[in-house]
């Protein structure tokens with residue numbers, strides 16, 4: 073073995089190195105069939121300022137670039153990757169899809185201690201496979217702001233074809249911690265930005281009022297295909313990339329990695345068919361398609377042809393179709409790829425209504441085998457497949473009703489036999505047999521579960537910190553059956569192993585390390601337990617993973633080979649991710665007084681305080697502080713205890729029910745200067761109305777019904793409350809920005825008022 077150093081030094085040189093690498097890759101300059109080497113990279117991780125939208129924002133760059141440098145090795149090499157953490161916060165790097173010794177897998181507090189600020193850490197491992205892979209930070213939310221890059225493992229005799237590494241990602245000017253907090257507070261700001269609010273006015277306009285009402289009756293919030301609004305979508309760090317050096321007749325291999333934190337991408341090309349030749353680093357029999365959807369963290373190798381001396385667009389569209397990014401191949405006249413029309417959200421809502429029973433479970437559809445990604449349930453939302461919706465109500469209704477078995481099959485047939493061929497997993501066939509060795513089997517079952525209203529994502533309704541490690545034995549085969557009982561796709565990723573996806577290809581089942589599993593789909597994967605240590609199995613949507621959607625697989629009796637000495641402390645750090653508390657606040661300042669709420673909440677617990685403040689003594693002051701726990705998978709039950717404080721120096725005001733001194737049950741109200749403990753339980757009823765019954769320290773009962781944030785129009789929200797203390801409110805809020813609304817409400821205590829509401 074020879075030793076070479078590919079050290080990339082700091083400075084201007086590293087800024088240009090990425091484009092240099094791109095050019096080298098693109099012109100096929102790399103040697104083939106060479107001896108095995110020790111290949112060294114030095115990665116300097118630094119805070120940086122980027123400007124994708126005209127506004128400078130904080131990001132993280134490695135060797136001065138986003139994405140991180142393309143790391144290239146040849147099968148048989150030894151990788152030596154020195155990570156120099158130049159930041160004031162910890163970091164880590166995970167080699168996605170690589171079979172590495174467990175201690176170098178890069179999951180902080182599981183396989184290694186975090187790389188502390190201003191420390192250097194060496195990852196050293198033999199390269200025992202080939203294919204297109206990628207690497208990213210596994211620390212906090214660093215992956216969202218730049219810590220991702222391509223990792224290309226060449227075959228010993230790699231065919232000499234023109235190649236472009238294509239790293240897909242997304243950018244938001246909002247800090248990732250704020251994205252995460254917003255998701256956990258179920259604010260619909262992202263839906264407003266994306267135009268996917270699915271409000272009542274839109275439902276009525278499009279003839280879907282019944283669908284909207286049914287949706288709320290089933291206690292669902294508006295569904296979308298993705299959670300986060302992004303400002304930009306990026307190909308190798310830019311929204312437009314030009315590769316003009318290609319000529320008519322060239323075949324170009326795109327090594328595509330979806331390094332987006334939470335976006336799936338549609339890929340289509342204006343120069344003809346896309347030939348898929350590998351996925352997740354594993355070769356498949358070449359298969360042609362017009363387009364494919366690449367899941368978060370998946371990789372695909374595809375070959376496209378340049379038909380004439382023109383510039384052909386390889387179009388990258390996020391699944392929510394809000395924007396796009398373009399890679400132009402060749403030079404000359406620009407040939408545009410087919411744009412994807414806006415999603416038909418109400419058709420999707422109708423589909424979800426039909427799929428969901430009253431308990432938040434997905435119904436098994438009669439006569440349908442939902443397996444192996446053959447049918448894309450979201451197809452009902454694609455105008456290009458199911459027909460344009462403009463001015464064609466009957467057609468739209470027909471599509472919305474296409475959820476019975478035959479309808480779905482027809483749709484699927486149409487998708488496969490029609491003019492648009494969309495790649496699905498059943499079309500992937502390994503180039504060699506992938507059968508597992510003869511060994512004892514272990515079978516595991518997981519239900520993918522979620523609660524969109526509170527952004528809780530789990531397996532079997534348990535987070536990572538709420539579950540034990542899954543024990544497996546070296547030498548056994550593991551079969552995992554996954555059932556998606558949530559309303560979103562989840563790209564499930566297994567560290568350190570490839571698994572077979574049982575897709576009807578028998579002995580030639582394709583090998584992958586990420587499985588995209590659609591709502592109501594059941595998939596089976598299997599792998600040989602051939603290593604040791606701890607391996608993470610998790611949803612690769614960053615914000616789902618951080619909320620606890622995963623498990624740790626632990627090889628029994630495998631000796632600890634990591635450098636973690638205090639395993640209990642490390643585990644607490646690891647579990648802290650999904651135990652995190654999120655803060656929220658809402659404060660109205662209106663002409664008649666101030667109402668507000670502040671809360672801290674996590675997966676199961678919530679502490680909140682509410683206040684109600686009049687501007688004159690007549691109206692007094694009231695506050696309640698409560699702690700409660702959400703019960704059950706859907707979290708519709710919420711028992712709580714707390715403290716209620718009322719202060720009114722003079723008598724209350726009359727309300728439409730008459731005197732202020734008696735409740736409906738004839739009890740004497742003690743609203744004046746009341747200090748009392750309360751205990752109660754809230755329950756979310758069909759229609760998303762919250763029923764709340766409580767008793768206070770004086771033995772007085774109160775029953776209350778309320779509903780917040782009814783979306784009347786994309787930005788107008790209605791809320792109401794009524795209770796047996798004869799209190800009631802009715803309010804409207806017009807959302808101007810994420811943090812600021814105009815509001816008005818009528819309140820039985822304080823009367824009519826108008827003003828502003830801050831939301832945090």
Ligand SMILES: [Cu+2]
Pocket residue numbers: 529561562563611612613616617621
């Ligand atoms: Cu997920």
